[in-house]
Amino acid sequence: MIKFLPNSVIYSIIKSMGYKILSKKEICPNQFEITIDAPYVVRNAKAGQFIIFRADENSERVPLTIADVDKEKGELTLVFMAVGYSTKKLAAINVGEEIHDIVGPLGQPTHIKKYGTVVCLAGGYGAAPCYLIAKAFKDAGNKVYMIMGARTKELIFWQDKMKDACTELFITTDDGSLGEKGFVTQVLSRIMNNEKVDYAIAVGPMPMMRAVADLTRDKGIYTEASMNPIMVDGTGMCGACRVTVGGETKFACVDGPDFDAHKIDFDEVINRTKIYKDQERKRDENCNLLKQGEVNGK
Numbered sequence: 001m002i003k004f005l006p007n008s009v010i011y012s013i014i015k016s017m018g019y020k021i022l023s024k025k026e027i028c029p030n031q032f033e034i035t036i037d038a039p040y041v042v043r044n045a046k047a048g049q050f051i052i053f054r055a056d057e058n059s060e061r062v063p064l065t066i067a068d069v070d071k072e073k074g075e076l077t078l079v080f081m082a083v084g085y086s087t088k089k090l091a092a093i094n095v096g097e098e099i100h101d102i103v104g105p106l107g108q109p110t111h112i113k114k115y116g117t118v119v120c121l122a123g124g125y126g127a128a129p130c131y132l133i134a135k136a137f138k139d140a141g142n143k144v145y146m147i148m149g150a151r152t153k154e155l156i157f158w159q160d161k162m163k164d165a166c167t168e169l170f171i172t173t174d175d176g177s178l179g180e181k182g183f184v185t186q187v188l189s190r191i192m193n194n195e196k197v198d199y200a201i202a203v204g205p206m207p208m209m210r211a212v213a214d215l216t217r218d219k220g221i222y223t224e225a226s227m228n229p230i231m232v233d234g235t236g237m238c239g240a241c242r243v244t245v246g247g248e249t250k251f252a253c254v255d256g257p258d259f260d261a262h263k264i265d266f267d268e269v270i271n272r273t274k275i276y277k278d279q280e281r282k283r284d285e286n287c288n289l290l291k292q293g294e295v296n297g298k
Contacts, residue, residue, distance in 0.1 A: 018098030022075060027157040031081045031125065032091050033067070039074025041104045042066075047112060047132035048226065048258055051076070051104030052234045055089040059100065062086045063231045065129035065203075065257075066105060068161075076102075079128035079157075106234050107257050110136065111224070116198035118142045119191060120166065121184045121212055123149050123204025127158060129226065130203050135165040142199075143167045147187045149208070153178030185211050197221050202261060206270045213261035225261035227252045229269055244268055 023035040050065045068077035082091035110133050118137045122130035138144045146166035151174045170187045171179030200223040202212040209225040216223040231241040236254035246263035
């Protein structure tokens with residue numbers, strides 16, 4: 001079955017004129033929030049969708065989930081961690097300069113409807129896409145619990161925005177430096193024991209999403225996970241982002257990124273994300289050498 005791209009995506013592919021960065025700030029150590037002038041991208045963007053960017057003409061294509069949009073101003077907000085070659089390139093672009101190209105919105109939106117009680121679980125960088133998701137569920141009339149987790153307090157961001165987007169916000173940190181010491185799953189377990197939960201969605205590291213799925217399975221709570229596997233073209237042609245869901249092959253870019261977490265083969269996905277670790281490490285080392293050369297004037 002051929003899946004046709006919406007006009008806004010086609011326009012963003014054709015445009016290729018650069019997307020100006022309007023604001024940029026480091027919200028956590030090595031984690032950045034940027035706002036971009038992208039009216040044709042945000043016009044049809046919905047919670048849970050993503051974009052693919054190229055920092056410059058020779059860059060690789062990298063997917064980032066849409067963190068926030070201002071449709072009146074035509075502004076797109078992205079949050080990312082500068083951990084690899086391409087995201088470090090993106091972090092180096094200054095306000096007033098342009099990202100070479102952006103394609104989006106891509107993927108299926110999160111399935112928003114009135115379930116009753118909804119729990120959104122965000123691990124680390126997963127807090128950014130969870131903002132729009134929680135807000136959409138709240139606007140649909142749900143009682144929304146948001147559980148944000150990170151290793152330490154320095155990695156927690158957007159607390160005020162999250163409070164506005166949900167009914168009640170919980171924060172956990174591995175070291176107990178902010179909120180409750182421990183993991184998002186212990187708060188989820190407590191909520192499930194105290195009241196009926198109708199739907200849960202997890203966004204973040206694969207082990208966290210798998211732990212959430214394991215916890216809600218016995219309770220019969222419909223749970224989705226926002227998958228972020230290796231992705232190349234983002235339009236369903238290459239198959240790099242394939243995920244096994246209920247024994248069937250799905251593409252995260254066009255069928256997802258949200259899937260029934262109880263049916264995802266997490267072991268397979270986690271193993272596939274490790275395939276290019278050596279290449280990523282070498283590319284990152286080259287990036288650091290180039291930066292060092294610039295500092296030394298070479």
